Amino acid sequence: MLYCDRCARGARRRGRALMADEAARRGQRVAFSCSAVGLSCMFGGIWLGDREVLEASGLESPVLSMRICSLLMYVVLFAVACRIVRRRVDVRLFLGACSALGLALFAAGALVVLAVMPQLPADCVDRRLAGLAGLSLTKFVGAPVSVWLACAFALLDRTAVMRACALGMLGAFALYSTLSQAGVAQLLGTVGTVGAAGLLLVCSVALCMTGTELSPRTASRRVPPGALGAAFAAPGVVKRPLSKVLTPGYAVAIVLSAMMLGFLRNGLEVGASAVGDPHADPASLVALVALLAVALLWKGLRTEHVFYGALLFATAGILLQPVLSVAAPGASGVLCGLGTALFEVVMWSLVVWVARNSTDAFVAAAAARLVAVVGHLAGTAVVMGVGLILGSSLQDTLHASGLVVVLVYVLLLVAQLGFSPQLQVPFLSPPVADADACGASGPASQDAEGGQGEFADASRSESEADIDRRYWVEPCDAVADMYRLTAREREVLELMARGRDMPYMGETLCISRNTLKMHIRHMYTKLDAHSRQDVISIVEEARQLS
Secondary structure, three states: OHHHHHHHHHHHHHHHHHHHHHHHHHHHHHHHHHHHHHHHHHHHHHHHHHHHHHHHHOOOOHHHHHHHHHHHHHHHHHHHHHHHOOOOOOHHHHHHHHHHHHHHHHHHHHHHHHHHHHHOOOOOHHHHHHHHHHHHHHOOOHHHHHHHHHHHHOOOOHHHHHHHHHHHHHHHHHHHHHHHOHHHHHHHHHHHHHHHHHHHHHHHHHHHHHHOOOOHHHHOOOOOHHHOHHHHOOOOOOOEOHHHHOOHHHHHHHHHHHHHHHHHOOHHHHOOOOOOOHHHOHHHHHHHHHHHHHHHHOOOOOHHHHHHHHHHHHHHHHHOHHHHHHHOOOHHHHHHHHHHHHHHHHHHHHHHHHHHHEOOHHHHHHHHHHHHHHHHHHHHHHHHHHHHHHOOOHHHHHHHHHHHHHHHHHHHHHHHHHHOOOOOOOOOOOOOOOOOOOOOOHHHHOOOOOOOOHHHHHOOOOOHHHHHHHHHHHHHHHHHHHHOOOHHHHHHHHHHHOOOOHHHHHHHHOOOHHHHHHHHHHHHHHHOOOOHHHHHHHHHHHHHHO
16 A cells, blocks of 8 residues: 555656646747747848838938947946846846837837928938937837847757747848848838838737746736846856856957948948848848758757858858859849848857856846947948948948958957967857866866865865765766766866866876867857866856755
8 A cells, every 4th residue: 555655656746747847848849939930020120120211211321320329229228237137126027118118119210200201301400310310219129129039048948049049030031031022012112111010029029028928927026136137047057147258259259240240231221222132132032941941950050050151151242242243143142141141140149148148147138239239330330431441332342341351250260260269259169278278276176186175174074985076076967967968078077177188088088189179079069168167167156056
């Protein structure tokens, strides 16, 4: 009888565990779908609205004005984010209120540009001020919704983040390209296109609410200050302070990626001129659908794969432009358009990585998006600066500025791979040093061979095996479980955390240097680490949590 009761209790526990696992998987599927589709709706709506408002605003430099407006919005949001985290307010509720206000301002700005401006006399100051005011109002919605979406992405499982980024951003370009086709644009007209943009933004806000589980019931709760960052905490992620995640090297990577985007997307400024918008080409839509299929089927997709594809498409479109303009007119624009789409995927994944690994996802997402907008403004300034210097045609300006941006990227790659290994760029496999260049500081430099300092004191009450298990084995096991490391990668993790160099690790594990480097690279990728010191810090944080 007792045995039957135990079996029944065990079966009930297993049943509850299975139900909890199924609920977690269902929640991840919902979060994945809401994040990807919400990203498509948000950027698709913003780009459509930008195109129509920019063309109707009548400003002399509309793209530059748009970038400056966006920068101001993100500066304000970041300043508010730094203050609001200290208050007992649900961050999701704050972002929802800002997004609702942004939608109202978007409608007001579109009304000013499309309805009020045509009633004003041409070439008057009031008309230009109205255009600038309408453009500023339409840009408010992008900051809170994009930060909210980055926080929603932070809830995803590590293996799903990159695919969700690729599907969401490529879907945004596919939406934009579909609604930009000549027949569709003519059917909708300016007012219809702006209305479609507003509807996409409303859908994006609704998906943010669903993906982050914001409801009237949850919005009424009072959240303690320490739990604000946990509102967007993905399971199995060791959080770090923002300064340890958004490092100078990481910020440089985001700015340079955004600069490339600021250059490539500058076709918005020329409108229907000779260069035009490459995404309005039907061939671009077909290529985007093909890339969407690849992202959907490629379950092992990583950020570096997308980065190399983006660099390849953009470089080919810029460098081969003189040849392609004769052999296949429009092909250069399509290649640059694909490079734009893939660079957007890369940059969004960089923003998500910051939000996902920081102790407060809200502040981290706002900071990363602010850095990205700075890069967008810099990319637009590159095109305008080259145009002022050369004083030539627009086509020559775009080509020359493209060469400048590609040159900057080549210098970045050279710096990363050889001359400046401390400049860590997340979408490149980090170099594996032959020895510990930075060393291990504090307790992490100790191992089980000899106890000194705190180990010597602890050995009076604990055996050496207990100390080794508590200080090294258990934290490394916890990190290996969190990040799904293989057995060999877990062994490499512990030896690296102990401060061992590569010759010692290779001899201990009886593997070659190349095999060891392969395991270290795989471990770096899974941990989102970029150096030996990052690995040591992750183990140290796991030790403190335990």
